[in-house]
Amino acid sequence: MILKVENISKSFRGLRAVRDASFELPEGSINALIGPNGAGKTTIFNMIAGVYPPDSGKIVFQNREIQGLRPDRVCAAGIGRTFQIVKPFAGLSVMDNVMVGAFLKERTAAGARAHALSILKKLSLDAKAALPASSLTLPDRKRLEVARALATRPRLLLLDEVMAGLRPTETDQMVQVFRDINRADGLTILLIEHVMRAVMALAQHIGVLHHGEVIARGRPDEVVRHPAVLECYLGEETEV
Amino acid sequence: MLAAFPAFAGAYALSVATLILYFAYTGQAWNVMMGFAGQLSLGHSLYVGVGAYIAGGIFFHWGIGPWAGLWLAILLCMLLGLVIGLLAFRFGISGVYFALLTIAFAEFTRIGFDHLAWTGGPGGMFLKVAQRDTWDIANFRGPPLMYYYAMLFLTCAAFLGCYFLLRSKAGYYWQAIREDEDAARALGINTFRWKMLAVAISAGMTAIAGVFFAFYYNNLFPEQIFNISRSIEIILGPIIGGIGTLFGPILGAAVLTLLSDGITELLAALGWEFPGVKQVFYGVVLLAVVMFLPHGIWPAVARKLRL
Numbered sequence: 020m021i022l023k024v025e026n027i028s029k030s031f032r033g034l035r036a037v038r039d040a041s042f043e044l045p046e047g048s049i050n051a052l053i054g055p056n057g058a059g060k061t062t063i064f065n066m067i068a069g070v071y072p073p074d075s076g077k078i079v080f081q082n083r084e085i086q087g088l089r090p091d092r093v094c095a096a097g098i099g100r101t102f103q104i105v106k107p108f109a110g111l112s113v114m115d116n117v118m119v120g121a122f123l124k125e126r127t128a129a130g131a132r133a134h135a136l137s138i139l140k141k142l143s144l145d146a147k148a149a150l151p152a153s154s155l156t157l158p159d160r161k162r163l164e165v166a167r168a169l170a171t172r173p174r175l176l177l178l179d180e181v182m183a184g185l186r187p188t189e190t191d192q193m194v195q196v197f198r199d200i201n202r203a204d205g206l207t208i209l210l211i212e213h214v215m216r217a218v219m220a221l222a223q224h225i226g227v228l229h230h231g232e233v234i235a236r237g238r239p240d241e242v243v244r245h246p247a248v249l250e251c252y253l254g255e256e257t258e259v
Numbered sequence: 260m261l262a263a264f265p266a267f268a269g270a271y272a273l274s275v276a277t278l279i280l281y282f283a284y285t286g287q288a289w290n291v292m293m294g295f296a297g298q299l300s301l302g303h304s305l306y307v308g309v310g311a312y313i314a315g316g317i318f319f320h321w322g323i324g325p326w327a328g329l330w331l332a333i334l335l336c337m338l339l340g341l342v343i344g345l346l347a348f349r350f351g352i353s354g355v356y357f358a359l360l361t362i363a364f365a366e367f368t369r370i371g372f373d374h375l376a377w378t379g380g381p382g383g384m385f386l387k388v389a390q391r392d393t394w395d396i397a398n399f400r401g402p403p404l405m406y407y408y409a410m411l412f413l414t415c416a417a418f419l420g421c422y423f424l425l426r427s428k429a430g431y432y433w434q435a436i437r438e439d440e441d442a443a444r445a446l447g448i449n450t451f452r453w454k455m456l457a458v459a460i461s462a463g464m465t466a467i468a469g470v471f472f473a474f475y476y477n478n479l480f481p482e483q484i485f486n487i488s489r490s491i492e493i494i495l496g497p498i499i500g501g502i503g504t505l506f507g508p509i510l511g512a513a514v515l516t517l518l519s520d521g522i523t524e525l526l527a528a529l530g531w532e533f534p535g536v537k538q539v540f541y542g543v544v545l546l547a548v549v550m551f552l553p554h555g556i557w558p559a560v561a562r563k564l565r566l
Contacts, residue, residue: 068445089444089449090441090444090445091444091445091446091447091449094444094445094446094447095447099445100445102441102442106439106441106445107438107442108434108435108438108439108442108443109438109439110434110437110503111434111435115431115434118431119431119432119434119435119446119448120446120447122428122431122432123446123447123448126428128426128427128428128431131428131431167442167446168445168446170446171446171447
């Protein structure tokens with residue numbers, strides 16, 4: 020298990036956003052965290068990424084407790100993340116954006132540039148390397164977000180709604196990108212996603228969150244038939 | 260070309276050129292903090308003043324030339340910058356509030372120096388005026404030509420230093436912090452540490468300008484040297500020339516100094532001299548640049564030249 024989340028909870032001013040959530044990610048797997056709006060997905064995500072610490076519980080990454088570490092430490096430990104609302108370094112070129120990520124493991128600009136270029140190629144952004152990030156379209160910005168995170172050479176990649184706002188064909192392309200990266204580098208992926216098309220195509224394991232609790236875990240085909248999941252997505256079954 | 264410039268320049272032209280280089284250099288120093296790392300300082304007169312008073316004081320009291328005082332000035336200004344940075348960055352003070360903090364530090368240092376007997380208090384400190392004909396490099400006393408070359412050297416060194424900084428890991432990290440601090444953190448950047456580095460470098464560079472100031476002008480008054488208008492003068496060059504660019508501070512300093520001197524001369528010739536004309540002029544130029552070239556003159560020039 021590359022990541023173990025054990026009974027983490029988080030409250031915001033009395034509102035319990037996440038309650039005793041636990042799950043594990045096997046090394047090299049692709050996992051999805053789904054659930055209705057406000058279920059606590061992003062809160063869990065932010066606790067793993069170090070944006071804020073959990074009130075209680077443990078987050079163990081590669082046998083090391085990381086709860087409460089600063090975001091930069093979490094990244095240095097080997098967890099890359101993207102932001103739901105993309106945050107490109109707008110004034111820098113696409114290449115420079117990715118180089119910033121690459122500098123985590125590279126000392127020289129030449130080394131960072133070479134590494135960044137190889138990642139831009141993977142995400143088919145190499146033709147746009149010299150353009151300012153501010154000139155990119157939304158799908159490209161989402162790709163840039165992923166490229167930057169990948170440039171830090173993570174062992175676990177956290178993807179926060181990277182498919183949102185993409186057209187179905189663009190979603191399929193993105194799915195393919197993640198499959199390739201997962202297969203080539205054995206990178207573990209955890210995605211939060213609303214786009215079920217992408218979730219069903221990508222994820223080997225799915226966790227379902229509802230009101231801050233994990234109500235179901237399993238393979239995609241198991242999860243979509245799980246009564247508790249059907250209930251929270253579709254409402255309770257009633258006899259007529 | 261700039262090295263040969265004094266050969267055919269008069270005393271007045273040489274003093275203007277020295278002033279341009281002075282603002283180009285200090286602008287470059289300020290640019291490291293604001294242009295590269297995105298931390299707005301409106302109190303850079305603090306480092307000019309402290310640098311000037313330290314090297315000047317050591318020379319004034321003990322007759323020791325600036326080469327020893329220089330290092331002390333750099334070190335102390337870096338330390339001052341780090342204290343300000345520590346207060347601000349540890350407690351999440353950023354943007355305008357950070358700028359206010361830098362003004363506050365410059366202001367109460369000014370008030371402090373008003374009460375400091377060692378530096379002569381509000382009455383000022385006066386260094387023995389230079390022997391104009393011999394180059395006394397050990398004591399940094401000599402003709403205006405010597406100061407011109409010193410400033411030319413500093414400006415070139417700062418430009419080269421910034422060129423390499425901007426292309427190094429530090430440059431990339433600073434720009435990432437400037438553009439989006441949360442995203443920078445998520446990429447493994449310890450933003451606190453890199454912001455502190457930017458402040459230390461900027462403060463240290465500005466301290467050198469302060470040492471120059473003391474030995475070039477020979478008189479120091481807290482009221483003048485720590486004045487906020489001094490800080491503003493430093494930042495106008497890079498703002499007008501182009502924040503975050505390498506040529507911006509140099510171009511901005513040249514344009515501003517030449518135009519403002521030209522206008523002052525012109526008005527004097529016409530007999531329309533009145534106090535504050537320089538400030539009014541700065542305001543007009545700043546307004547024009549912000550309205551028509553919000554990124555400064557250099558980016559527009561660079562686009563035209565297809566650089």
